[in-house]
Amino acid sequence: MKQHWLVRPGTIRLLWAVYLFTLALTILAGLITDVHAWFRLDGSVAFNAWFGFLACIGMILFTKLLGHLLQRKDTYYDRD
Amino acid sequence: MIGISAVPPGLPLILGALLLPLLGPRARAVLVLGLPLLVLALVWQVPDGTSLRLTFIDYELAPVTGDRLSRLFGTVFAIMAFAGGLFALNRSRVVELVAALTGAGSAIGLTFAGDLFTLIVFWELLALSSTLLVWSAMTDRSYGAGMRYLLIHLLGGVVLMAGVIGHVADTGSVVFTAMLPDSPAHWLILAGFLVNAGAPPVSAWLPDAYPEASPTGMVFLSAFTTKSAIYVLLRGFPGAEILIAIGLYMIFYGIVYALLENDMRRILAYSIVNQVGFMLCGIGIGTEMALNGTAAHAFAHIIYKALLLMSAGSVLYMTGKRKCTDLGGLFRSMPLTTVCGIIGALSISTFPLTSGFISKSMISQAAADQQMAILWFLLTAGTAGVLLHAGIKFPWFVFFQKDSGLRPPDPPLNMRMAMILFAFLCIALGVWPAPLYAILPYPVDYVPYTYAHVVAKLQLLLFSGLAFFIMLPYLKRTLTITLDWDWFYRWLGPRAIGQATRVVSRWHAHRRIDVLRHLGHLFGTLFLYHGPRGILARTWATGSMVLWVVILLGIYLVAYYY
Numbered sequence: 170m171k172q173h174w175l176v177r178p179g180t181i182r183l184l185w186a187v188y189l190f191t192l193a194l195t196i197l198a199g200l201i202t203d204v205h206a207w208f209r210l211d212g213s214v215a216f217n218a219w220f221g222f223l224a225c226i227g228m229i230l231f232t233k234l235l236g237h238l239l240q241r242k243d244t245y246y247d248r249d
Numbered sequence: 250m251i252g253i254s255a256v257p258p259g260l261p262l263i264l265g266a267l268l269l270p271l272l273g274p275r276a277r278a279v280l281v282l283g284l285p286l287l288v289l290a291l292v293w294q295v296p297d298g299t300s301l302r303l304t305f306i307d308y309e310l311a312p313v314t315g316d317r318l319s320r321l322f323g324t325v326f327a328i329m330a331f332a333g334g335l336f337a338l339n340r341s342r343v344v345e346l347v348a349a350l351t352g353a354g355s356a357i358g359l360t361f362a363g364d365l366f367t368l369i370v371f372w373e374l375l376a377l378s379s380t381l382l383v384w385s386a387m388t389d390r391s392y393g394a395g396m397r398y399l400l401i402h403l404l405g406g407v408v409l410m411a412g413v414i415g416h417v418a419d420t421g422s423v424v425f426t427a428m429l430p431d432s433p434a435h436w437l438i439l440a441g442f443l444v445n446a447g448a449p450p451v452s453a454w455l456p457d458a459y460p461e462a463s464p465t466g467m468v469f470l471s472a473f474t475t476k477s478a479i480y481v482l483l484r485g486f487p488g489a490e491i492l493i494a495i496g497l498y499m500i501f502y503g504i505v506y507a508l509l510e511n512d513m514r515r516i517l518a519y520s521i522v523n524q525v526g527f528m529l530c531g532i533g534i535g536t537e538m539a540l541n542g543t544a545a546h547a548f549a550h551i552i553y554k555a556l557l558l559m560s561a562g563s564v565l566y567m568t569g570k571r572k573c574t575d576l577g578g579l580f581r582s583m584p585l586t587t588v589c590g591i592i593g594a595l596s597i598s599t600f601p602l603t604s605g606f607i608s609k610s611m612i613s614q615a616a617a618d619q620q621m622a623i624l625w626f627l628l629t630a631g632t633a634g635v636l637l638h639a640g641i642k643f644p645w646f647v648f649f650q651k652d653s654g655l656r657p658p659d660p661p662l663n664m665r666m667a668m669i670l671f672a673f674l675c676i677a678l679g680v681w682p683a684p685l686y687a688i689l690p691y692p693v694d695y696v697p698y699t700y701a702h703v704v705a706k707l708q709l710l711l712f713s714g715l716a717f718f719i720m721l722p723y724l725k726r727t728l729t730i731t732l733d734w735d736w737f738y739r740w741l742g743p744r745a746i747g748q749a750t751r752v753v754s755r756w757h758a759h760r761r762i763d764v765l766r767h768l769g770h771l772f773g774t775l776f777l778y779h780g781p782r783g784i785l786a787r788t789w790a791t792g793s794m795v796l797w798v799v800i801l802l803g804i805y806l807v808a809y810y811y
Contacts, residue, residue: 173581175580176578176652188711188714188715191711192711192712192715195704195707195708195711196708198704198707199704199705199708202700202701202704203701205701207617207620207622207625208617208620208622208625208626210626211625211626215708216705216708217629217705217706217708217709217712218708218709218711218712219712220626220629220630220633220709221629221630221633221708221709221710221712221713221716222712222713222715222716224629224630224633224634224713225633225634225636225637225712225713225716225717225720226716226719226720228501228504228505228508228630228633228634228637229508229637229716229720229723229724230723231505232504232505232508232509233723235505235509235731236509236729236731239509239731239732239733240509240727240729240730240731240732241729241730241731241732242728242729242730243511243512243572243728243729243730245730245732245740246730246739246740
């Protein structure tokens, strides 16, 4: 079966390249402007980039941890 | 004189809903689409102040009382009823449409309630019609979930009613106006409101009940109950700081549980709790900017969440599957559903040029203006988390990830049109926010599209997306659910009662004779003193009574002298 153009390895490599390029572009765009900081920390270089990235990693790790405690088979309540 | 402005705007929807079973399909379609438009017109006929007064016992009720806030919510509820009706037109059972329109009418009714009694009537009607909407999926699971939904909401209604009675007893007034959480009555009212908002510890009713409704039913459900709770909190408890803590809990609860979830519509249900959390934070901050932001966010949220659920509902309707583990790769055969789902996902993630960007940002701005640093950082982290669970996870696992081999086409025309309408509104509000800003409760002094804001938002969201794809191995879906507070009443409660019943009946079987003997003694003693010939049942001479009175008076006299 012919692969859809969107899932071909070449396309996916291209998408990653465009994505990484865009990420770099947002950092550059942030550097050339005077970002207004309301607090101290949010005036640091590329604050939103690193803060968003780390917050997400943190939330995913916390989620994994909580999942170990609280996840059950999806038939858990059906057994009654 | 009573004119058109004195018609409660929700009433035509409720009365019209009751006519639906009597009509043929064509007339029913006219009513389902026409009534919300009529109601939208009525909403804008309601002037500021009270235009209808009724007397109930000694209280003066004000069932039609308007201002900017009530017209804003009335508008979005009417738009929602129209699009939801369009989406549901081809397949819904009549009972589902009746329940949906009654729910919409009740929600609109309570946004124009000027007194607490009218509010409660519509509040309860909304709970009943929402239960019926869950049940109208007519499955065993929907029956159980609807029953749990009903119990929680009747409990919430009782708490609210108790608070209202206390408030009326304290103040003598039934007028629904801003309150402070400063007395037991007001705490009860606040708690009753918060039950419908999906606040802890009862948040679980929402992801428990909504996803058991039909593909079209959940679209309606997502809009009315939680957002009418936001409306009453905006009016009743602006600036109540406890709402910030509750809101923050809900933001992160929604993210974490949605990340663990496998059922696509349960992901979106947790996401409702998350979004309502942002709104509670806005109400808790309580400045004009924050309240405007909350109202705008509720407006935008109803539209993009309905769009997301229409897209998920279309997938469920066309494939019969609801778990991420069974889905994937649907973009090949459902391009329109995919694009509309992505537009909804971009909006909820607050991407520039979508409705989320111009609304939710006002809440963060209000936190910054008030120098609430911790809140601001947590709201920013929460925004990143929304992108994770609703912005990427939902479209990625449903429309992309692996190829599930499923090749369903896009859904029927009416469903496609409803999605296109709401996708258009998501973008239109994002590109041209002025009409929404013009109808917010307070004058708007906020410019969303500044260079710094757009760049900051793009950095935040795009780097959060990077984190999602880097951590993708940790986010693989499994056939699991996640335990929540409802474990106490769904698992522990029934088992505790079962165990207690066994213990009591075993004890009863062993000790039955003893118990009966003890009871026999007890009744024998009672009979001795209180029976027909018992000492306390005898007729006494009048003289003895006089003697006792003299003795008592004598004691009193002596006590008085000393």
